[in-house]
Amino acid sequence: MIMIIKSRNILLLLTLTMIFSCAKDPEKEVVETPKNTPTTNNPTPLNLEIPPLFAQYISQPYIPSDNPTTVEGVALGRKLFYDPILSGNGNQSCATCHAPQFAFSESTRFSTGIDGIQGNRNAMPIFNMAWNWGNQFFWDGRASGVEDQALGPVVNPIEMHNTWVNAMSSLQSHSVYPGLFNAAFGTSTIDSILVTKAIAQFERTLISGNSRFDQYLNGQISLTALEIEGFNVFMAENRGDCFHCHGNAANPLWTDNLFHNNGLDATFTDLGLGSITGIASDNGKFRTPSLRNLAYSAPYMHDGRFATLDEVINHYSEGLQNSSTVDPLLKYIGQGGVQLSPADKAALKAFLLSLSDSSFINNPNFSQP
Amino acid sequence: MKNFIKATLLLTVLSILSSCSKKEGCTDPTALNYDANAEKDNGTCVYKTPEVPVATSGKLTFKFVHHFDGISVSHTDVHAPAFSFINAFGDTLSLTKLMYLVSDVRLMKSNGDSVLIEGYKLVDLGDETTQTWETTLDVPFDNYTSIRFNFGFDSTDNVSNIYTDLNSVSWNWPTSIGGGYHFMMMEGKYKFQGNDSTYAYHMGTAHDMMTMTNVQNYFVADLGAISITNNATIQFKMDISEWYKNPYTWSLNDYHSGLMMNYTAQRNMQSNGVDVFSLGTVVQ
Numbered sequence: 340m341i342m343i344i345k346s347r348n349i350l351l352l353l354t355l356t357m358i359f360s361c362a363k364d365p366e367k368e369v370v371e372t373p374k375n376t377p378t379t380n381n382p383t384p385l386n387l388e389i390p391p392l393f394a395q396y397i398s399q400p401y402i403p404s405d406n407p408t409t410v411e412g413v414a415l416g417r418k419l420f421y422d423p424i425l426s427g428n429g430n431q432s433c434a435t436c437h438a439p440q441f442a443f444s445e446s447t448r449f450s451t452g453i454d455g456i457q458g459n460r461n462a463m464p465i466f467n468m469a470w471n472w473g474n475q476f477f478w479d480g481r482a483s484g485v486e487d488q489a490l491g492p493v494v495n496p497i498e499m500h501n502t503w504v505n506a507m508s509s510l511q512s513h514s515v516y517p518g519l520f521n522a523a524f525g526t527s528t529i530d531s532i533l534v535t536k537a538i539a540q541f542e543r544t545l546i547s548g549n550s551r552f553d554q555y556l557n558g559q560i561s562l563t564a565l566e567i568e569g570f571n572v573f574m575a576e577n578r579g580d581c582f583h584c585h586g587n588a589a590n591p592l593w594t595d596n597l598f599h600n601n602g603l604d605a606t607f608t609d610l611g612l613g614s615i616t617g618i619a620s621d622n623g624k625f626r627t628p629s630l631r632n633l634a635y636s637a638p639y640m641h642d643g644r645f646a647t648l649d650e651v652i653n654h655y656s657e658g659l660q661n662s663s664t665v666d667p668l669l670k671y672i673g674q675g676g677v678q679l680s681p682a683d684k685a686a687l688k689a690f691l692l693s694l695s696d697s698s699f700i701n702n703p704n705f706s707q708p
Numbered sequence: 709m710k711n712f713i714k715a716t717l718l719l720t721v722l723s724i725l726s727s728c729s730k731k732e733g734c735t736d737p738t739a740l741n742y743d744a745n746a747e748k749d750n751g752t753c754v755y756k757t758p759e760v761p762v763a764t765s766g767k768l769t770f771k772f773v774h775h776f777d778g779i780s781v782s783h784t785d786v787h788a789p790a791f792s793f794i795n796a797f798g799d800t801l802s803l804t805k806l807m808y809l810v811s812d813v814r815l816m817k818s819n820g821d822s823v824l825i826e827g828y829k830l831v832d833l834g835d836e837t838t839q840t841w842e843t844t845l846d847v848p849f850d851n852y853t854s855i856r857f858n859f860g861f862d863s864t865d866n867v868s869n870i871y872t873d874l875n876s877v878s879w880n881w882p883t884s885i886g887g888g889y890h891f892m893m894m895e896g897k898y899k900f901q902g903n904d905s906t907y908a909y910h911m912g913t914a915h916d917m918m919t920m921t922n923v924q925n926y927f928v929a930d931l932g933a934i935s936i937t938n939n940a941t942i943q944f945k946m947d948i949s950e951w952y953k954n955p956y957t958w959s960l961n962d963y964h965s966g967l968m969m970n971y972t973a974q975r976n977m978q979s980n981g982v983d984v985f986s987l988g989t990v991v992q
Contacts, residue, residue, distance in 0.1 A: 589869035667906035
């Protein structure tokens with residue numbers, strides 16, 4: 340009798356155990372996320388401020404999926420952009436050659452690096468970077484993406500002449516930067532990839548879309564008769580014919596971001612795109628710059644050869660040089676160009692200046708923090 | 709002892725029943741051998757063999773291929789341009805760019821009905837990825853009396869500034885000469901009296917300066933009969949040399965640039981364009 344009871348007890352016990360163990364299926368167990376995740380791993384997403392004409396007329400901006408824009412990332416990038424800590428001797432920052440008052444370019448023809456050595460290209464202005472869908476940067480297209488672009492100047496011997504190892508070490512031992520990187524990227528271990536990601540995030544916020552011509556298209560202001568006539572010169576194929584490369588009222592970038600030989604030289608001292616691709620038919624081609632903010636970004640062309648807009652207009656009107664790769668969109672090259680009248684030139688210049696955006700160069704969000 | 713055996717037996721049965729070995733069987737209600745009592749699927753479900761539906765329609769993919777009077781032309785010809793071509797007038801020329809817009813492919817039935825594949829494709833000879841157009845409409849299998857498309861946009865579609873992807877590549881046609889979009893940009897160089905000259909053969913709305921009127925300048929390229937019996941990949945072949953003849957024999961020195969504003973040139977492009985395309989291979 341005792342035995343039976345005993346067996347039954349065991350039985351009950353065993354059965355209960357089994358039922359119990361089946362009820363708890365380990366595969367279905369939910370592992371709860373620990374609460375109070377440090378905010379450092381969750382930077383705040385930031386949307387680019389897209390100007391109305393951009394939203395209406397052109398495709399969405401391109402932001403690499405591995406570098407979403409965040410409040411913390413942009414703030415860090417802005418600090419880095421203005422900080423000479425990235426240069427070899429601590430004297431130059433990105434802003435030295437890309438200053439806001441010059442639409443993030445430079446007023447001298449060539450840039451001079453920390454060792455006093457001059458380059459052979461004019462610093463490109465920086466704005467509307469996220470709308471360069473082809474994603475090729477520099478005058479010769481050698482960088483693929485804004486991040487990639489930012490890698491170059493830090494170690495270029497004629498620019499900031501640093502090593503990334505040295506730049507990393509300066510940032511890592513800095514009192515503030517490790518914390519800022521942690522806030523932006525969830526790690527305080529600094530490397531060149533994160534530095535360029537932060538700078539690229541800041542650069543993509545440098546958006547210019549509020550020139551007088553934008554305001555005119557938005558119905559906010561009127562333009563002068565001369566400016567309107569200048570736009571007509573710009574859009575007329577037998578006068579300026581600027582629109583094939585430089586956009587139109589429905590392409591507010593005012594550049595195609597492509598590469599053209601615009602008839603500067605009969606023989607090339609700088610091969611431009613051709614030096615990168617190695618293709619002879621690319622020789623003498625350079626990236627089309629935007630016509631925005633020309634009032635601030637002189638001198639002009641890849642080598643800054645033209646100090647004024649008048650020189651630029653005269654070049655297209657009567658100064659064209661023929662060569663094997665000259666763009667067929669340039670007309671009457673044998674005669675040096677389309678021979679604009681003085682009135683057309685004056686109007687064209689007035690229109691071009693209406694594309695300058697003073698609210699861009701004075702935007703407090705873009706200045707030295 | 710008897711009790712002990714009983715107990716062991718019971719234990720074994722219970723173990724089998726309860727030890728995470730719920731009753732096994734087919735648990736999918738859609739299976740032929742669905743077991744309503746089964747709690748755990750043991751992979752034995754048997755299904756009715758689905759009757760393969762007889763396909764009655766397919767999807768079409770268009771491939772754009774190019775030649776100059778029989779000489780095959782590809783992206784390499786615009787990446788490394790050479791004076792490889794001679795037009796009907798006798799001009800020796802190169803190609804540095806050939807981009808064009810095709811829209812609204814239509815398949816005509818003998819009873820007058822048609823199947824319309826709406827949409828557009830901007831083809832760039834320099835970029836192979838643009839030379840394939842995969843469409844998603846189910847096209848009924850049939851013997852069609854013709855396959856045709858619009859070269860450019862017809863008057864309904866050719867509305868200024870409404871296509872963001874085309875605006876983004878500055879494909880717009882100036883509003884002062886009729887607006888809408890370019891239909892084609894064909895550019896390169898030609899030899900004139902021993903010198904290299906440039907041409908920009910751009911087509912779009914024809915604007916008559918004399919009357920200040922705009923004439924729609926697209927044309928319908930009719931490629932003839934086609935039978936669709938499956939998903940099909942269809943070649944549209946452009947003979948570039950045809951832009952320079954039939955009916956108008958084109959001299960590049962007469963018409964090389966400033967053509968967008970030239971009504972006569974635009975209308976000549978349109979009439980020369982009609983027989984530029986032919987049907988290439990059809991794989992299905």
